[in-house]
Amino acid sequence: MSASEKNHFDVVIIGGAIMGSCVAYFLKQASPAIEVAVVEPDPTYEFASTLRASGGARRLFSCPENIAMSNFSIAFIKQFPQAMAVNGEAAHLDWIEQGYLFIVHGEHMRLIEDNARTQRSLGAEIHILDRQGLRDLFPSMHVDDLDGGAYSPRDGWCDPSSFLQGVKKKARALGVQFIQDKVTALGTSQHAVTSATLASGRVLGAEHFVNTAGPWASEICDMIGMPLPVSPLRRFEHYFTGQNKIEPLPYVKDLARLAFRPEGAGYSGGLVNSDEPRGFNFDVDHDYFERVVWPALAHRFPTAFEGSKCHRTWSGLYEQCELDGNPIIGNWQGRFDNFHVSAGFSGHGMMHAPAAGRAIAEQILTGRQQTIDLSRLGYARVENNQPYRENGIL
Missing domain, CATH: 3.50.50.60 (FAD/NAD(P)-binding domain)
Known part of the structure; x- marks a missing residue:
């Protein structure tokens, strides 16, 4: 057979x-x-x-x-070209180790400090930054309404x-x-x-x-x-560029679920609406970037994104665990x-x-x-x- x-x-x-x-x-x-x-x-x-x-x-x-x-997964990704090789041909994977940054205010500083202790106990390199620390590393960031952040320089992204x-x-x-x-x-x-x-x-x-x-x-x-308890949650991803060149950024996330990272000559990211009606909806709201994402970007990085341009928007589904x-x-x-x-x-x-x-x-x-x-x-x-x-x- x-x-x-x-x-x-x-x-x-x-x-x-x-x-x-x-x-x-x-x-x-x-x-x-x-x-x-x-x-x-x-x-x-x-x-x-x-x-x-x-x-x-x-x-x-x-x-x-x-x-x-x-x-485990990050180590797997780093070894990917050799581990996934077939017939001696290395597998292609662009791993960009440029870090992650969670930015917070108020009582969330205590949370990220507590989390950092757990993360470090498991071998992660984590830097807790205060407001001045954020300003020193990322001078283009507006930080007056932040108290600090957690920075993990050995994290990153791939294709x-x-x-x-x-x-x-x-x-x-x-x-x-x-x-x-x-x-x-x-x-x-x-x-x-x-x-x-x-x-x-x-x-x-x-x-x-x-x-x-x-x-x-x-x-x-x-x-x-x-x-x-798993439901489809629509979210948008955008590719956009800024008006001015700024310092290299990590993958940036905040409490409102704004999340973006460098991608080629621009950036890729979005802002998830957790209240989005659940369902298999792949329609694209082409005004979402200007209405929701751009104000958050322009507030946080005014030098770069006050004049940002969205070149492409696409939708995808989170498999959201409602529990x-x-x-x-x-x-x-x-x-x-x-x-x-x-x-x-x-x-x-x-x-x-x-x-x-x-x-x-x-x-x-x-x-x-x-x-x-x-x-x-x-x-x-x-x-x-x-x-x-x-x-x-x-």
């Missing part, structure tokens, strides 16, 4: 963007004989969150699990498209089968998910199933009656133990995909997450309605 005709695998992964591709890669890396299929309806990834992401990777979190995942294509190409080279199709139903027995029915009529059986469908993850879980903003990583223990979820990353999917992919692979192959204990990010907190939130800026 050819690979294209095969209908039973050890693992079937639902969703083939960066999350699903990372799960597949780590499964094959750890167990070369394992048979893995990834089902993805659109191999162009036109609406996938991965290709609409900003590409940032940072350690500025409060939850130890998120910091540990970032530590999401190259990241996805590199992992997918490597997974293919290791023997992962990517199937262009859509899962329309899941079959179950008393204690296990047993099959995935595809839009083409093909039925795939497997020992394990993994839901990495991103903003569509809750629709997959609905097929087996598994409540998943607490943190991802859900693990299986449905006690109900369908062979059904695993890695979803709800709320804007942090690309940066944590390698670590989450490894964790799911470890759980499938050994029965537990061996390298990083992500149990507090598991599905049990959803069942028990016990949020586990970040403390400070998301």
Whole structure:
């Protein structure tokens, strides 16, 4: 039987963007004989969150699990050209290590100082800056209404498209089968998910199933009656330029969710509206930059952005975890133990995909997450309605 005709695998992964591709890669890396299929309806990834992401990777979190995942993922990204090489050809990935900066005021200074202690305990290089420290490092920034910030110079960003294509190409080279199709139903027995029915009529059986469908993850879980508090949240990304050249900037984020970074001759970023109605909406509000983003930019960096110009705006979806903003990583223990979820990353999917992919692979192959204990990010907190939130800026 050819690979294209095969209908039973050890693992079937639902969703083939960066999350699903990372799960597949780590499964094959750890167990070369394992048979893995990834089902993805659109191999162009036109609406996938991965290709609409900003590409940032940072350690500025409060939850130890998120910091540990970032530590692994950033190391993975730095080793990417060699680790993802196929037939001796290095994988292309532009990693820009230009740092992250969270700027805050008031009581949030205490939060970032507390978070810095946790971050440093896990090996991150973090500098807590007061107002004058911000002014010294970033003289173009308006800081009179700020009390300081957290600066992580070893963080940065990369190209999401190259990241996805590199992992997918490597997974293919290791023997992962990517199937262009859509899962329309899941079959179950008393204690296990047993099959995935595809839009083409093909039925795939497997020992394990993994839901990495991103903003569509809750629709997959609905097929087996598994409540998943993950909703699609539209957000805009803009490419814009400033009127004056200023000092090199890190990835800048503030309390209002303004977030932007250098990109070529300009900048890429936006300001997320957390109150945006949930749903699969890819329409672009072409006035959003002038109405919402530009005032925030011009206030914070008046020298550069009082005369900024937006050249392009595009929309994408956060797979927003409505419970607490943190991802859900693990299986449905006690109900369908062979059904695993890695979803709800709320804007942090690309940066944590390698670590989450490894964790799911470890759980499938050994029965537990061996390298990083992500149990507090598991599905049990959803069942028990016990949020586990970040403390400070998301």
